[in-house]
Amino acid sequence: MEKYDIVIIGGGPAGLAAAVSARKNGIDSILILERDKELGGILNQCIHNGFGLHTFKEELTGPEYAQRFISQAQELDIAYKLNTMVMDISHDKIVTAMNREDGLFEIQAKAVILAMGCRERARGALNIPGFRPAGIYSAGTAQRLVNMEGYMPGREVVILGSGDIGLIMARRMTLEGAKVKVVSELMPYSGGLKRNIVQCLDDYGIPLKLSHTVVDIKGKERVEGVTIAEVDGKGKPIPGTEEFYSCDTLLLSVGLIPENELSGKMGVEMNPVTSGPKVNESLETNIEGVFACGNVLHVHDLVDFVSEEAAAAGKNAALYVKGEEAEAADGREIILRPVEGVRYTVPGTIHTARMDDTLTVRFRVGGVYKNCYVSVYFDEERVIHRRRQVVAPGEMEEVKLTKEQLLQYPDLKTVTFKIEDE
């Protein structure tokens, strides 16, 4: 059986950044396993710009952003296999994978980095009633057809869900000659970035209908139209508010789900809120030497933060392989507790002995809050109280904790994150 120090599952932005970082931290034996025909993951179909503002201080397209990391990986001679599907990862880190050339093969890894990304929620997850004709696509499927293959999936489009891919596709379909009639969003706020609403909808005069959902799909062979209705506070359609839009295409941008079937099978504990693994400050799961980063851990808005997170995972995996990972000597584990408006935090626990000088804690809020405070409590004491004009579920939040700060509280058990009015 072949052996590698670190096997990285997925060659998208997370996997690439983790690989580069692990190499820079002294690990030579690294293998990336990628199921698609090229490295770069979903970035390859994200041909719009806006990537890399944080990482490279310039605006890149998705493929350009990916190429920066692919080039680094190649310069660092990091091994990878394309068109290779990982079928199974055992609890003791034997990775079973398959491709056309090697058949079914096994690799023993010392450390594994999970970087499989996420998938789109499908129609079924929403139980949208109506017929099931051709012409209903997840926004990402349409994006692949248009951006990578040059095919138009439809001419007249209604989009359900205002996630970022849906917003981006509203603009793309318009630029390619389709008429995007409306974007309907079930929630009273958009799930996408503000800048995408402005640049992809407002600039093209595409209406965004908040608190609206699709209540019927017409057309037996191909979509002929959809009916949209306003919903009440519980998400139930309000009778009498139905509006019919004739169209041949319904795009769905109704959420992303981390792809953790492999993780679950190998015994990684999941956080039901993120659908991603529970991790500690090292982005390590409950299985020693198994790390997670990027959208498989929790869905991000910006790839820059994926790269940053993945670099940390790569570094920590390198330390683990080298046996340099600090012992959690004091045995102290601090629990991060999301409450009152904060849905989750990544990581979920901190061993201060193992953390870097600064640790970025990322989280999302459960609703739109205006003129509020993001507060962090060390046990009962409020230590961070940051005023915000607005926080929304569509934009990931972060708070940086320093080691110095945490060490000042030797008996600290719980760090609580919440949104407060004052």
Place this chain on the structure above:
Amino acid sequence: MYDVVIIGAGVSGAATARELSRYQAKICVIEKEEDVCCGTSKANSAIVHAGYDAVTGSLKAKLNVRGNEMMEGLSKELDFPFKKCGSLVLCLDKEDYPSLQALYERGVANGVKQMRILDREEVLSMEPNVTGKVYAALYAPTAGIVCPFGLNIALAENAYANGVEFRFDTKVEDIRKTEGGYELHTSKGTLSAKCIVNAAGVYADRLHNMVSDEKMQIIPRRGDYCLLDKSAGGHVGMTIFALPGKLGKGILVSPTVHGNLLIGPTAVDVEDKEGTNTTREGLEQVIEKAGMNVKDIPMRQVITSFAGLRAHTETDDFIIEEVKDAPGFIDCAGIESPGIASCPAIGEMTAQIVRDKMGLKEKEDFISTRKGILNPETLDKEERNALIKENPAYGNIICRCEMITEGEIIDAIRRPLGAKSLDGVKRRTRAGMGRCQSGFCSPRTMEILARERGADMSDITKSGGKSHIIVGTNKDTL
């Protein structure tokens, strides 16, 4: 001139075709859709009922019990997924206990074997997720589940292998009596046949009424379903029913042969014979009622919902007989639940009527077995690697949710009566049937379909007809 034309390539038509292909006869199956298994046969509960539901002495009762007995053997002969998982009919209220007992007695009278009435503790020890309110249950170990597509496709492929012709996209517009038989006017020209089998599902009344003065009415009875991800598949081990009511067997909760969890159906009579649209009320009802019998169903794991139409008749029984005022025209109509369970026996009975009518002689070279699409997951590592070495397409995963390889998809397209559309591939291989519902694999499956069929990407459809996936190329209208 055909000896027999069978109208409809659902399970009833395909089972009849397969049984008739044992005999020396020129047989053709015509189907208005592009593939087999496109109507009621593709959207149902996929349950091989034990046979205690139907009124004793009815055709439903007789053919259900017989079909149930035949199914396991047939699944081996024709290589399709079947599992004898057993079923429970729950009695939640002590007051309803007599009805449960009556069901047991009816089962005994119908010839169902091995049934037992279980008390609350026994039920909960067998199925811990059944509602704690359960008082007793009827346990039928002979009940099972089947892949309805696999069953239908296997029957059709075997019939084809035994010389039965299939014509798709062929809709019967009129039938006229002629000397020595019938003339069928179809959307693809005229055919003549000595004998016709009417296995047209919800359309069987239209065809029947073309030749008979004794009018038939088929009422499409819609049922909505929700299908849950495989992660929820182990929620119950058996098919769980409520005590039957007026409109059928109520909402069931069942594992599927592929490891998903299925809940449904509703029962709503509709006018539209193509009215397979789900409704909000229907889906809500499914979720609510399923939850009354089985607790903690993880509804967040729903991956798709669908609706099917049952071909219901006022007589509430199967109609399998030669039409009195239309000799040589054999109805195989009103096939609703337990149609899937009964289908092997329905095929047998319908074929016998035709055989006796026409005095058909058995063939000597009937091929009784058929090999399904190879599922590489059934192979061990060495066998699988040998397969990939011989055909690397088996090393290339296309559908990542169901782990379906390019090799399986190519087999599905190339085999006789092969897949022509995305849904055709899906029904044969499960590619696109998983949790992402073809989000990732559909563009790749389209490429394979286009390549294998020598077609353009723009010709590829979801399910034939005008169900095209793409409508043009970027900027082509600008």
